[in-house]
Amino acid sequence: MLVGSVLFPFPFINDPVLSRARQGQENPYYVLKRYGSWRNVYYYEHSGASAYTKEEEVTVGVTTSNTKEVEHTAGVKLTATSEFSFIGASTTLSVVSTTTTSTSENTRKTTVRREYPAGPRRAEAIWYREDRFVLERLNGEHVLEWAVRNPDRVITDAYPAR
Secondary structure (H helix, E strand, O other): OEEEEEEEEHHHOOOOOOOHHHHHHHOOEEEEEEEEEEEEEEEEEEOOOOOEEEEEEEEEEEOOOOHHHHHHHHOEEEOOOOEEEEOOOOOEEEOOOOOOEEOOOOEEEEEEEEEEOOOOOEEEEEEEEEEEEEEEEOOOOEEEEEEEEEEEEEEEEEEOOO
16 A cells, blocks of 8 residues: 655755756656555464474564665665655654564564464464555656565464464
8 A cells, every 4th residue: 555655855865867968858756655554473373283393483674685775775774673764854753673583684574473372273364564665757657666564563363362
């Protein structure tokens, strides 16, 4: 779902296709769109036949692999806290997050660990809030996109509830 969009003047964007002169003439503004959704990162149905411990690793922070391209093209500095700011501008947009294990400066891994006892059947699902950012030229042409998963925005659902 589209959460919002904002226009940026071309001097803030290093377009990999258009020169500065062409940017000024053909594409004086770029549109940054933010789409929000809930991403299912964990699902397990426990039969109850025996006790079981399930562990699953989840990537949080920036979940796409094009961080350097984002920083160069969009002038956006991405961090592991899912916060980013526009280089050269006083505006800061942020999505706060916490996590456990750091794998790089802008992506972290966290482990979901659940113990299921023998006996009762149980189904459990976990969703994380994920924001996808899309940078487009004014005419709608795609330039760049990246995604950020926020571990502080989590929904856990289980049946039957404990």
